[in-house]
Amino acid sequence: MDSSPAPPFPFAVHLVTGGGTSPELALLLQSLAAARVVAFDAEWKPRRRGDPAAPAPGSEGPSPEPAPAPPKFPMVTLLQVACRGGGDGGSEDGVCEVFVVDLLAVPLADLWAPLRELFERRNVLKLGFRFKQDLVYLSATFAAALGRDTGFDRVEPFLDVTNIYYYLKVYDRQKRLPKETKSLATICQELLNVTLSKELQCSDWSCRPLSEGQIQYAASDAYYLLDIFDLFQQTLRAEGNSSPTTELNSDANCSQILTGCSSSGSDVRSDYLASIVTKYCEKILLTESVTKLRNSRRKEKQKLPTNARCKDKVDISTEWQGPPPWDPSIGGDGYPKFLCDVMVINIFDLKISEDKLMSRCTKCNGSFIQKPLTLDEAVEASKGFQVIPSCLFNRNLEFWKCTDCNQLYWEGTQYHNAVQKFLSVCNISD
Template structure:
């Protein structure tokens, strides 16, 4: 599950310029003043002399209200946003190059992205390799979701903001309160046809940028930086100034109102009209035609662009893959050779684990998942396994290893460097080889021969790894127990549900739709019998 309520917007796969979906895309761009951008490509493990080819480009469009008399039959009246998945493998790239170029530099459309510079570099290289002479070299106006997140944070006086770069999943969780799965990020996007899961993942990855921006825009407006819903008025300061001047004149009301309306028209025309703006690339080519092909931005969005808008511009150095600075291979030292051999030996689990009865353990598997496999920790908890995470966000290797030893846990990681430390005890660390969380879960289950039963599913708190209380709570008891930290939805009051509470963090759970979907997911992943278990 990536985002809740995935049917709140429509998704269209564009694989041909002759398709209705392509027509829908071109018309949508004329009605959009806000477009979120994202791209997917096949991940590469080794450093190459060329950039990876982009396989999919996602365009999430926030549509402006339909104009009176519009003949756009493909856009439904109640459609507020739509996501287009442009298949760059099937569609001829020269046929859409100009459309995308105009989108990237259109002053009427604010573009959103999350660390989109790398995507732009790869897009530029991909189109260049297919005969498009001029690369994409800029996106303007542009706003990065990371910048939006920083603006949304409450800055306390005398305290510096954290410089840690948050992931998109983290930002979604903190700003929107929803969980964005990144499990398919490393899947092979060059294979066709795309799976339904890949389409959903790609669409949600782009659409969530629109939702984050909406929260940001609402906050800016609330703080008084932007005044929305001015109707026919384009500039409050200018209009109020004109009104005060006209009211001082000793004129009849009719003349005053007439002049005021005319003055407002002049102000609005000045602010919104397109003044034959042209953007010239570094090669000297005009990238912006004199005629407007899209609707102008509303006053609210225009002020956001003026105050927070950025420009994403590629330099010549960005358009070339970074080459290694090493001029020649250095002969490894004897100590490094010994550590490399130790790494090869330690990469596969030898056993027995620290919880083994022969070592004095209690037979209950216990794991410690570092930040590289933090998602695996939640999956292990969902199947009933004790899976902790480090005490601090950025622990030193020695801290990780000490915690694992102190709590008789096996440290799970994808960091091969951890295996090189001399102070690692035997059978204390295991390097997970799989990339996707479902595959990582199966790998750990098979490697450590874990026994997973249906009764164990969802028996641990996914938030803190705690155990649930033995006796379920009634609705009244759950409401009382949740006061001050968790809200029980009103729609659950008449369903006679049982609630379960974590003994450590007091988080409440109930058997709703998400619970049942999660149970079924892990039944399928772990290949258990198709019987819904009870808590």
């Protein structure tokens, strides 16, 4: 597949794949201890129903006990960390180190205490993009590997770059923050004029070795969070640190996180960074209800005739009756699966050809336009709601637009991966 070379990234990446005396791990722990501002992101394998449970990272050797039940949450396999220390937290003074931590290779016991201490250290600002979900999955991953009480339940002080984005966009107008959430790619494009390609977002992050593209993609998500925070600081400085007309957080308690810090900045060495933390930051708290997986399948109440008596009520069940279709006793292969792939195709004798795959919009199930768009037409059509990665500009691609929701599609890496996966699962030939 032809692809134009990606421009060099403005940062070096430390891939951490060892424990104990590993120099990369030592540098990571040293950077965490000296950091003033730390940005986090995480990756996990996209989860599909029927996927077998993956072993918890950090566990070694065969276990004599029966295989555990599949984990409630996806297992985090990669943790991205961008650290900045020194100075007053600004990029002109601090040294930035970017790490991609392979949680399948690094013993989690070596990371748990430093991470937990950092998450709760009040003189370090933590950045993230919708990081609460990442924290839930990360906590579950550590708890599955090390024990029930080895998760993470709080991060403070914390600043979400989504709130920074809305502040920079609407700080001069008094209005409520919009409910919709911009993607990180959109935020980077609008604030930094940086294009983040998301073609690798849904790749299998549990496969090793990681490709260079995966490493750079993962690292960039954490690195550019620091750049967004730098822009936020520059804006506040330009305003003379005056009180903004739009607050980042609607919760009045969020501005009281660092009430224990002295005005001289003894806990946060920079008065300026301390003022940002005190005024704009919040904290993430994971309660027991948050860490429990909610059952999305609600039993629907069967409606009975209004004139039916209690003794006439019939116990109606919508559950499958009898052995599951994959039970070996009735000819199955013994492996649980969704009833929406090979079995449906075989039972209903469906005829599916490759040209019918991906022929509908995945967002709204709408149909596509009859004639594909050129690159210039696609760029014009995407303005305001979708970013076309710059790496596609030198390729001879056709773009297809949904007639209902206007979402644009092209035959990139994600498209070909999805088609090949469907072909292999359903044994479809041309």
